[in-house]
Amino acid sequence: MDAELYELSGRVGDALKARKLMMAAAESCTGGWIGQAVTMVPGSSKWFDRGFVTYTNLAKKQMLGVTQRSLGNYGAVSEDVAAEMARGAIRHSAADVSVAITGIAGPTGGSRSKPVGLVWFAWAVRGGAVQTRCFRFKGNRTEIRLQSVAVALQGLIDLLRKPR
Numbered sequence: 001m002d003a004e005l006y007e008l009s010g011r012v013g014d015a016l017k018a019r020k021l022m023m024a025a026a027e028s029c030t031g032g033w034i035g036q037a038v039t040m041v042p043g044s045s046k047w048f049d050r051g052f053v054t055y056t057n058l059a060k061k062q063m064l065g066v067t068q069r070s071l072g073n074y075g076a077v078s079e080d081v082a083a084e085m086a087r088g089a090i091r092h093s094a095a096d097v098s099v100a101i102t103g104i105a106g107p108t109g110g111s112r113s114k115p116v117g118l119v120w121f122a123w124a125v126r127g128g129a130v131q132t133r134c135f136r137f138k139g140n141r142t143e144i145r146l147q148s149v150a151v152a153l154q155g156l157i158d159l160l161r162k163p164r
Helices: 004-019 031-039 057-064 068-074 081-089 143-163
Strands: 024-029 050-054 096-105 118-125 132-135
Touching: 004 024, 004 031, 024 031, 024 081, 024 132, 024 143, 031 050, 031 118, 031 143, 050 081, 057 081, 068 081, 081 096, 081 132, 096 132, 096 143, 132 143
Parallel strands: 024 050, 024 096
Antiparallel strands: 096 118, 118 132
């Protein structure tokens, strides 16, 4: 496993433990890589509740409550769907905070409006607002996924630095 992801995961865990919070992850294009990264850290069961790997639209709807309206109007790789995934991860878990990723890792599947490397992120706090960001990563499938997990973890760290 990438040393950077291990270090970021440890920092996420430290921040969550300090605030006595649990996290959940909702992943599409990363296929559970956040869950893998954070559970490499010893003691992660004290701060990682669960991960949802929702690779298909049906899984996003069934497991996270993403609406057909959002999927139909905006597509799976969109700000709206990322935000619904993050909210759904909180709603369907014991977590206090969540992160969601949906994107196009390639090498196929991209379009002019949604090219390979386009990834939407959302971070949510139970009872609070959802923050979203979009990135366009360069590289092959593995590199895009690796960068996505790093951004997701750093986003959690940034979120946990803010006063509640």
